[in-house]
Amino acid sequence: EPEMDNIALAWQWALAQADCTFFAQSVDAVSSYLHHNARHAEGVRLLEAALAVCGNAAHSYRLRNRLAQLHSWGATDMVQGQALAQAAFRAAHEASDWVEAAYACFQWAITLQRTGDFEPAWQKLEEGLALLENSAADWLRASLATRLCLNAPPLSRLAEGERYGRLAQEMAQQLGQPLVQWQAEYALAVLYWHMGDLPQAERHAAASVAALAGDDFANFRAVSIQMQAFVLHRQQRLDEALVLMDAAEAVAHQVGDQDLLASLWSAKGEIALEQQCWADxxxxxxxxxxIDQQAGNKWRLSQTLFLRAMALHYLGEVREAAVLLQEGLALADSLREPFITFVCLSTVLRWLALLGETAVATDVAAYLHHRANLVADQLEEVVALQAEFDITIGEAAPTWESLLAQLQQIVAQHAAGQ
Structure with a gap:
């Protein structure tokens, strides 16, 4: 709090003086402090006030860049965050400020990733790396490599993601900065979790927690604790996973990290379904x-909609469940393959089987069997569902377009109460 008070005082004085040079010089440290302490809403107010005074000054793109960061990471407004990053990129490029242009690529990519636009996000991250080819900004190069590692699973670019993750890890070790080390280890944990290599995921998740010892960066450490919980969940160690999720949730509440809360609640909902606690x-x-509807995080929202529909179905709200599935499928259609999560497809498979919609369930199962990014434990789950509901499949798999059309038709019928 003393730091926050000092920042606010300095900012108010600079606003009164219209000291645009101060804003350009201090905005990086100030926005980093606010971001690392999950004070995104306060940061948005401070930077918007500065832009109102200095929006046309030289280097004002630095303010726009950091405001984009606070919007995208704080899950406040993805559309605004993306527009700010685009404007900052153009201005930095015109000024031949390649580090700021690369930083704008980074923030632009974050907004794209959160709205499910993974291919453009990948391109922006690689563009940012290329801009830093002759730069000494190794911390930013490591951050861009980290995001490429995190962005790889939805695009089924696991080998490339691993290469970028190892690059980020190597650079982090050279820099010796805890936060850079944390993000590299965390990204590798996420990558190996998606690959189904749970021992590697567990090892890197633990390393990311260890990188942030002490009281600093509690919210980032909570993100890593959540990752440890995700690994335990995949190992069906549900009670242990929930203990870690509770610990991470306490920190998220404490610092007001809405994005982390939404992620934890979605995961807790999935576990509650597995434990047959439908109302919970x-x-x-x-x-x-x-939270995700407000922030525009379409990728995670689609998964949450499918899971909540399943809970409503078990609570006897069959029509309401189908209405939610309609929303989920509309999002799925806008995201396109291969960005639809396994959770979405396996959930709709169970829903179809429960309703006796065997023909479409057969097509979903066949589609999942031929999916390029399905890993061993996910395939086992599909096989278990087939055994539970006596679903057999042929050798041919439907296209995503034909499968989506079938799903939309059958969900619309149930939403209409037919």
Whole structure:
């Protein structure tokens, strides 16, 4: 709090003096402090006030860049965050400020990733790396490589993601900065989790927690604790996973990290479904849905909608469940393959089987069997669902377009109460 008070005082004085040079020089440290302490809403107010005074000054793109960061990471407004990053990129490029242009690529990519536009995000991150070819900004190069590692699983570019993750890890070790080391280890944990290599995921998640010892960066350490919980969940160690999720949730509440809360609540809802606690699942998934709808995080929202529909179905709200699935499929259609999560498809497979819609369930199962990015434990889950509901499949798999059309038709019928 003393630091926050000092920042606010300095900022107010600079606003009164219209000291645009101060803003350009201090905005990096100030926005980093606010971001690392999850004070995104306060940061947005401070930077918007500065832009109102100095929006046309030289280097004002630095303000726009950091405001984009606060919007995208704080899950406040993805559209605004992207527009700010685009404007900052153009201005920095015109000024031949390649580090700021690369930083704008980074923030631009974050907004694209959160709205499910993974291919353009990948291109922006690689563009940012190329801009830093002759730069000494190794911390930013490591951050861009980290995001490429994190962005690889939805694009099924696992080998490239691993290469970028190892590059980020190597650079982090050279720099010796805890936060850079944390993000590299965390990214590798996420990558190996998606690959189904749970021992590697567990090892890197633990390393990312260890990188942030002490009281600093509690919210980032909580993100890594959540990753440890995700690994335990995949290992069906549900009670242990929930203990870690509770610990991460306490920190998220403490610092006001809405994005982390939505992620935790979505995961808790999935576990509650597995434990057949339908009402608990519905409640916590509704909370996650509200945050992601406001922030525009389409990728995670689609998954939450499918899970909540399943909870409503088990609670006897069959029509309401189908209405939510309609929303989820509309998002799925806008995201396109291969960005639809396994959770979405396996959930709709169970829903179809419960309703006796065997023909379409057969097509979903066949589609999942032929999916390029399915890993061993996910395939086992599909096989278990087939055995549970006596679903057999042929050798041919439907196209995504034909499968989506079938799903939309059948969901619309149930949403209409037919």
């Amino acid at each position: 699942a519905e409640q916590v998934l509704q909370q996650a849905q509200a």
